[in-house]
Amino acid sequence: MKEKKKLTPEEEMLEKYRAKVKREAVIKSAALAAACGFLLSVIVSAVSFATLYNTLYIALGVWAAASVGLGFLFYFLLFRTDLKQTAERVDGIGLEERVLTMVELRGESGVLAEKQREDTKTTLSGVSVKQMKTGIPKLLLIGLALIAVVSIFMMSYSTVLAVKAEEARSGITDEEKPSEDDEIIRQMIEELRDLIDNSPVSDSLKGYLHGLVDDLEASIKPTDSLEVKIAKVSETAQEIHKLIEEYLSRTTIGQELQKHDTTKPLGDAIVSGDVSKVEQAFKDMYDSIEPHVMAGEYDILLQTADDIDQSIEDATVKDDALADALHELAEALRAAVPKEPPHAGEEEHVGDEVMKDVQDAMDQAMQDIKDALEDQQHADELDDQLQDAIQDALDKLEGKEKPDDEKQDEEEPEEKDPNENQNMSGDSGSSAPPQSDGDVSYDSVIDGQTPYDDVYDEYEQKMKELLESGDLTEEERKLIEDYFKKLG
Amino acid sequence: MENTVTEQDLKAFSETCKNIFAQIGRDMIGQSEVVESTVIAMIAGGNVLLEGVPGVGKTRLVRTLGRVFSLPFSRIQFTPDLMPADVTGTNIIVKDDKGNSQFSFQKGPIFSNIILADEINRATPKTQSALLEAMQEHKVTVMGVSRPLDEPFFVLATQNPIEQDGTYPLPEAQMDRFMFKLIVSYPNMEELERIVGMTQVTMEEVADAVCSAEELLRMRRTAKEIPVATEVMKYAMRLTLATQPSSECPAEIAKKYIRYGASPRAAQALISAAKVRALMNGRYNVSYNDINTLAYPVLRHRIKLTFEAVADNVTPDDVIREILRELGKGTGSEKSTAEAPAADSGSEKRGLFGKKKG
Structure with missing residues (x-):
């Protein structure tokens, strides 16, 4: 073990004072180093302030490193005191340079040196370490405190700004950051939207249901209690469930026809919406009926007619034109049945006549059904074109440059799958009437179209505005004018 | 540091100082700071210029110091017609026993240990300058012959800050040769009462000699260490x-x-x-x-x-x-x-x- 350095009498005498001076030197070094560290961290904070990146940990690291590193540096280069400096400090108590002189006379053994040492010792015994004024300048402490306050403020402020900026970059702001309650509601709404998206319903209905959810979100106020918010969500959820169930329970004439063996091919063709398939379906029906009729079994005609009427009756979504055509077909089939059974040997002849009537009825029905389907398709196409034209014109008028994704979102509901359209519109017939004037019923939404009665005025108004604006091309102008002429 | 001071020197210094102040205190009332400074200058071997209005005890202080230090004391009253020879002394013709004439140096009042140069600023610069060599080098040169002055040698000069008519301010070279310039102020009420009371009894100075020239020189040597x-x-x-x-x-x-x-x-x-x-x-x-x-x-x-x-x-x-x-x-x-x-x-x-x- 290293031997402790032997102290001279003078050093021994000043040991306790020297310890205090050393402590002060350490404190001063640490304080100054901390101040420098704070200044450096202010610089880092300023960088954070300028770049809006969170540098809190860097600033704290710089402060800690500078405090430690500079602390040692300051102590060894600036504040470390030797015995002479300690003596000067001790003399400050009022010892009139006795200690300083004593230190300078170290090692001397003359009478004066001895007397001087004794005198110093005696005087020194009359004072205490506490009397020695603290050598830490108040200015340093005040400066340090100020620098520390400014630095901490800068660090905090720049950190808050940086965090906000980072949140803004990631799309979250304090205002938008959901609370725990909001998170619950958000999840419930999210589940509702998932339910809508996953439901086997038309896009139009989905859009309508999403609209309900949008309305729900708009109706929820931040000031509402959690209970109120949940109640609003539950109410909307119930409505959505009800609509979906209703939708799922709805059937068109085509779907009803599919349920009967006699009318299934026709049902398939109508549901597909493909006009060419209708012809084939009638052909198949004719082929299935003919053997029975030729064998004198006319019940097949009655059965088919009954099935058609039953389907018309059972369908909850009805296209009037289609229904009329099918009903006339059913009546014609019934009428084709002979009043009396054919005599023996006349079955073939009667059968030919009956099948001739059946053929006529089917031809007439096939034409009517084709017309109904084509009319509907044409109306849908015109409607789509008009919607597009109106939207384009409105965009031009408003000078909007919407983002591509937004445009796509808006276009999505209009991009109808023809099959789905058929499915949705049932037999391409007219939809159910609105529940009230100006109020679009969900039936019409489910059918994928809005009754013209409800929107005609609005369309007409927009049409007039567009035509007057002069922003349309000649082709667009003609298309619109033709469309409204047809609507009459 | 070469140290020749002994315990006895230190003790003697202390004792002598105590005695000096005690004896001065018998003749001087008040002016303790001036007295202390004057004694310091004397021990340190310096000259002192005392400045004060008339009647504040400047001359008495110097006389008392002369008594206390048991040293020969000369008083020179400076006036405009005072000549340098009146201060330093001069050669005079004297006849010896055989009747031959020869120059003999007649010492002036400067040849003393303590010189009171009273109202020094009343003499002409020429006369004032007669003191320059004596004050700095403690010797006097007359007719090319230098004569050392006895040690210890002090000049204690006084001057009056008022009545400036007919005075000659001391030149800087002369001033610089004074170790101290002391301002002798008026006594306060208590001091004045004591002064008046004491002088009603006797005007004589009663201070005893307590410090010889040798002792003073030893004190100077001690202090220097x-x-x-x-x-x-x-x-x-x-x-x-x-x-x-x-x-x-x-x-x-x-x-x-x-x-x-x-x-x-x-x-x-x-x-x-x-x-x-x-x-x-x-x-x-x-x-x-x-x-x-x-x-x-x-x-x-x-x-x-x-x-x-x-x-x-x-x-x-x-x-x-x-x-x-x-x-x-x-x-x-x-x-x-x-x-x-x-x-x-x-x-x-x-x-x-x-x-x-x-």
Whole structure:
């Protein structure tokens, strides 16, 4: 073990004072180093302030490193005191340079040196370490405190700004950051939207249901209690469930026809919406009926007619034109049945006549059904074109440059799958009437179209505005004018 | 450090000082600071210029010192018609036993240990200059022959700050040879009562001789051995240089108000006197306070103020006080014993820049 350095009498005498001076030197070094560290961290904070990146940990690291590193540096280069400096400090108590002189006379053994040492010792015994004024300048402490306050403020402020900026970059702001309650509601709404998206319903209905959810979100106020918010969500959820169930329970004439063996091919063709398939379906029906009729079994005609009427009756979504055509077909089939059974040997002849009537009825029905389907398709196409034209014109008028994704979102509901359209519109017939004037019923939404009665005025108004604006091309102008002429 | 001082020397110094002040106190009432400073100068081997109005005890002090120190004492009353030979002495023709004439040097009053140069500023500069060699080199040269003066040798001069008509201000060279310039102020009420009471009984001086020339010289040697810390020594040098506007470290006020600063003699005087003062106070080292206290008597006659200072009513003591404050070494702990009371100047007390003090 290293031997402790032997102290001279003078050093021994000043040991306790020297310890205090050393402590002060350490404190001063640490304080100054901390101040420098704070200044450096202010610089880092300023960088954070300028770049809006969170540098809190860097600033704290710089402060800690500078405090430690500079602390040692300051102590060894600036504040470390030797015995002479300690003596000067001790003399400050009022010892009139006795200690300083004593230190300078170290090692001397003359009478004066001895007397001087004794005198110093005696005087020194009359004072205490506490009397020695603290050598830490108040200015340093005040400066340090100020620098520390400014630095901490800068660090905090720049950190808050940086965090906000980072949140803004990631799309979250304090205002938008959901609370725990909001998170619950958000999840419930999210589940509702998932339910809508996953439901086997038309896009139009989905859009309508999403609209309900949008309305729900708009109706929820931040000031509402959690209970109120949940109640609003539950109410909307119930409505959505009800609509979906209703939708799922709805059937068109085509779907009803599919349920009967006699009318299934026709049902398939109508549901597909493909006009060419209708012809084939009638052909198949004719082929299935003919053997029975030729064998004198006319019940097949009655059965088919009954099935058609039953389907018309059972369908909850009805296209009037289609229904009329099918009903006339059913009546014609019934009428084709002979009043009396054919005599023996006349079955073939009667059968030919009956099948001739059946053929006529089917031809007439096939034409009517084709017309109904084509009319509907044409109306849908015109409607789509008009919607597009109106939207384009409105965009031009408003000078909007919407983002591509937004445009796509808006276009999505209009991009109808023809099959789905058929499915949705049932037999391409007219939809159910609105529940009230100006109020679009969900039936019409489910059918994928809005009754013209409800929107005609609005369309007409927009049409007039567009035509007057002069922003349309000649082709667009003609298309619109033709469309409204047809609507009459 | 070569140390020839013994315990007995230190003890004798202390005892003798005590006796000196005790005996002076028998004849002098009040003026303790002036007395102390004068004794310090005498022990340190310096000359003293006492400035004060008539009747404040300047001459009595010098006479008393002569008695106490048991030294031959000469008084020279300076007048405008006083000639140098009247001070130094002169060669006269004398006849020997055989009747041959020859020059014989007739010593003047300067050949004494303590010289009282009373009202020194009334003599012409020529006569005043007769003292220059004696004061600095302790010898007199007449007709090419130098004659040493007996040691110890002191000149204690007095001058009257008023009645300036018919006076000749001492030249700087002469002033610089005085270790101290002391301001003798009016006694206060209590001192005045005691002075009047004492002189009603007897006007005679009763102080006894308590210090011989040998003892005084031994005291001087002892004091010279008192150690001075390097920092204190440097401080004295800095103080001296601070009074010189053209030095490397002049005080701010010196640049404005001092035309010529103190000479190196001032630094010597400061250290010599400070050592005596320290030992006199029972200390074996010189302190900043010793330097600060003695700064006024040592420096006040050695700095020449500018016209601006005179116009602003700034006195040398004001300047010295400001310099001490600027250097900032314990100026507040002990009031300077030799600081001039402003009332002595006959004007109201003013601070720096001529502003009245409360």
